[in-house]
Structures are given as structure tokens and as C-alpha cells.
Amino acid sequence: MNFFKRLLGKTPAPSSVDEFWKWFLPNASAFYETIKKKEGVLIHSRFLDKIVPRLQALNPEFYCETGMIDDVTAELVISAEGDIKSFVFVEDLIAAAPALPNWKFTALKPSTGTGMSIEMNGTSFDNENIRFFYEDESGYPDEINLVMVHPDYSEDNRKTITQGCLLYLDALLGELNAATLIDNVVVKAPDPATDLPLIPMDKLNEFLNWKEKEFVEKYEGTRHDTASDEYAALEGEDEEGLPSIAVVNTHLLNWDAKASHPWMAVITVDYSKQKETGDNGMPGESQFEALNHLQDDLDRQLTDVAGYLHLGRETYKGESNIYYACREFRQVSKVIDQAIRADWKDGLVCSYEIYKDKYWRTMDKFMGAF
Numbered sequence: 001m002n003f004f005k006r007l008l009g010k011t012p013a014p015s016s017v018d019e020f021w022k023w024f025l026p027n028a029s030a031f032y033e034t035i036k037k038k039e040g041v042l043i044h045s046r047f048l049d050k051i052v053p054r055l056q057a058l059n060p061e062f063y064c065e066t067g068m069i070d071d072v073t074a075e076l077v078i079s080a081e082g083d084i085k086s087f088v089f090v091e092d093l094i095a096a097a098p099a100l101p102n103w104k105f106t107a108l109k110p111s112t113g114t115g116m117s118i119e120m121n122g123t124s125f126d127n128e129n130i131r132f133f134y135e136d137e138s139g140y141p142d143e144i145n146l147v148m149v150h151p152d153y154s155e156d157n158r159k160t161i162t163q164g165c166l167l168y169l170d171a172l173l174g175e176l177n178a179a180t181l182i183d184n185v186v187v188k189a190p191d192p193a194t195d196l197p198l199i200p201m202d203k204l205n206e207f208l209n210w211k212e213k214e215f216v217e218k219y220e221g222t223r224h225d226t227a228s229d230e231y232a233a234l235e236g237e238d239e240e241g242l243p244s245i246a247v248v249n250t251h252l253l254n255w256d257a258k259a260s261h262p263w264m265a266v267i268t269v270d271y272s273k274q275k276e277t278g279d280n281g282m283p284g285e286s287q288f289e290a291l292n293h294l295q296d297d298l299d300r301q302l303t304d305v306a307g308y309l310h311l312g313r314e315t316y317k318g319e320s321n322i323y324y325a326c327r328e329f330r331q332v333s334k335v336i337d338q339a340i341r342a343d344w345k346d347g348l349v350c351s352y353e354i355y356k357d358k359y360w361r362t363m364d365k366f367m368g369a370f
Contacts, residue, residue, distance in 0.1 A: 018096065020054055035066055048064070051076075055078065062079070076103065078094060108174065111172060111174035118167055125150070130168060131149045131200060142262075143359070146182050147188060224255060226252070230250050234247070242316070245314070246315070248366050249310065259358040263325070266353050271320075281315075297342070
């Protein structure tokens with residue numbers, strides 16, 4: 001299927017998922033006829049320019065692709081462009097889609113299979129010229145460190161070859177698997193002297209599924225009861241005299257089963273531009289109360305028995321970060337999104353990220369302090 005993609009658009013007033021589909025439904029027939037013509041200019045002006053702004057009113061990370069998958073069926077793929085915290089919201093949007101003749105609605109970009117090829121700046125990227133091997137890192141046995149090898153790689157074209165290989169990887173695995181099954185990716189030139197045996201890319205899915213099954217079986221049911229854990233209060237000062245204050249769970253940071261909770265959620269509260277914040281970068285009284293309210297709200301929902309571990313909180317230079325290690329990324333995305341929206345009334349400016357961090361390296365900066 002030939003896809004046409006649009007990444008930008010003017011954002012109208014925010015709408016709900018139901019309102020989006022209520023808007024789409026009466027336009028579906030006209031949209032279908034536009035896509036069926038397979039004319040890129042028309043698809044952009046009559047479809048993508050209309051739908052992308054409405055998608056991004058729901059979530060600024062939403063994008064889409066469209067095209068004909070056969071003579072009579074148009075497909076609309078909603079993507080989060082690899083933004084893991086938005087995956088569940090894409091899935092919810094597609095789950096609410098109406099059943100329409102001549103339409104297929106897909107959550108997240110699917111795999112295009114091993115037969116496809118990508119061309120970039122005169123270089124091809126396909127199963128014929130890309131190989132991979134798996135590289136163990138000492139002390140981190142559960143991480144999937146993938147090395148992709150392309151024969152045309154050199155320091156002169158490093159950027160192009162790396163970008164092309166990563167695009168090929170995303171297309172090969174699909175958006176969900178590319179973002180969730182691999183921890184680190186490196187692209188390099190072949191080096192027979194040091195490389196492990198090279199494997200064709202059409203074996204990658206099989207390899208990753210095997211490693212994921214091993215990982216799940218190893219940590220299935222692993223939980224940690226935080227009721228009797230100990231916490232450490234850490235204080236420091238930078239070169240400018242600005243204080244840093246953190247409270248961290250010392251038991252958890254020394255736990256030997258960290259990889260059982262491989263997803264790191266970091267909620268950032270920025271109050272640096274608010275008048276109440278002192279010159280030392282610490283929150284004012286009402287900001288501190290609102291921050292505690294937010295964390296209490298999160299702690300009530302993100303419990304250890306459910307697979308969420310509160311690792312600690314750090315405040316420095318007009319910003320507080322709250323850290324959770326999680327067994328999954330979908331439900332925690334919803335909980336955090338709802339919590340920070342509810343706290344707008346308290347004047348907190350919040351954002352969050354969720355990413356794979358099997359060994360909680362995000363927390364390494366605290367390890368030498370206790």
C-alpha cells in the first residue's frame with residue numbers, strides 16, 4: 001500500500017474521541033473517494049489537512065497514514081510516532097471507531113514485512129543488505145542490544161545510513177514492537193574481526209519473540225512489597241548555591257529484580273516561572289501542597305501489588321521529578337494523564353515520559369549518596 005503522510009496541521013478546539021468519530025462519520029464517503037483516486041495532492045488537501053489537526057487536538061503526538069489496501073478498502077492508520085505514553089490512547093481511539101464499509105482502521109503502524117525496501121539518498125535498505133547481531137552487555141543480561149550492520153556505512157554517511165536502518169527497522173517490526181521489544185540499537189559497518197555471526201533481518205521477529213518469552217517467564221509474578229522499605233533523604237547544592245532535595249527508596253534501588261518492572265515513568269512538575277517560586281528554585285507553600293496532592297493521587301492508584309513502584313522524588317532548580325518503575329506502560333499512561341489534568345486547577349504545570357529502562361539507570365545518579 002502506498003501511504004501518504006502529513007505531520008503538521010492547525011489544531012482546532014480540543015474534542016473527545018466520540019466527537020472525533022461523529023465528525024468523521026458523515027465525511028467518510030467523501031474521504032474514501034479522495035483516497036481511492038490515489039492522487040497525493042488531493043489526499044493532502046482534502047483529507048490529511050482536515051484530519052491531522054483534529055487528531056492532534058485529541059493528542060499532539062497523534063499522526064496518521066492512509067492509502068488503499070486493495071481495490072475497495074481504504075485504511076486509516078493512527079500513529080503515535082513511537083511515543084510510548086500515547087500508544088494506549090491510539091488504541092482506545094481505534095477501539096471506538098465505527099464499523100464502516102470500505103474502511104479499515106488500524107492502531108499504530110503495522111509491520112510491512114520483510115519483502116519491502118527503503119531508498120534514501122541513493123542507498124537501499126532491505127533484507128538483502130542489512131544484517132544484525134545481538135550484543136550482551138556485562139551486568140545487564142536482560143537488555144536487548146541490537147547491532148544493525150549495513151555494508152555502505154562509513155563516517156561520511158553515518159547519519160543517512162543510521163536513519164535508513166532505523167526506518168527499515170520500524171517498518172519491519174511495526175510501531176509497537178519496534179518501540180517495546182528492543183532496548184538499544186546501534187548501526188555500524190561490517191567488521192569481520194569483531195562482529196558475531198551476522199543474521200538476516202527476516203529472522204529478527206523470531207529472535208525478539210523468543211527473547212521476550214524468556215524475559216516474561218523469568219519475571220512472571222515478581223512483585224515487591226514496599227510496606228517495610230526504608231527511604232533516604234538526600235540534600236545537595238550546586239556550584240551556584242542552588243539546593244537539591246530528594247527522597248528515594250533505598251531498598252528498591254538495591255533490589256536485584258529491577259528488570260521485572262522495566263518501564264520508567266517520570267512525572268515532571270515545572271514551577272520555575274511562577275511568581276511563588278523562591279530564588280533558590282524550591283516550590284512555594286501552595287505549590288508544595290499541590291505537588292504532595294499530585295503524588296498522593298498517583299500513589300493511591302499506582303500500587304506495588306498492581307505492579308508500580310514509587311522510587312522517589314527529586315526537587316531542584318524550579319522542577320520536581322517523581323519516579324515510578326512499572327510492569328507495563330498502558331494503564332500507567334492513563335493514570336498519570338488523568339492525574340496531571342486534574343491538577344491543573346492547583347496551578348501545576350506537568351508533563352510526563354514513559355520509556356524502557358530495565359535496570360533503572362535513570363536512578364543511578366542517586367546510588368552514590370547512600
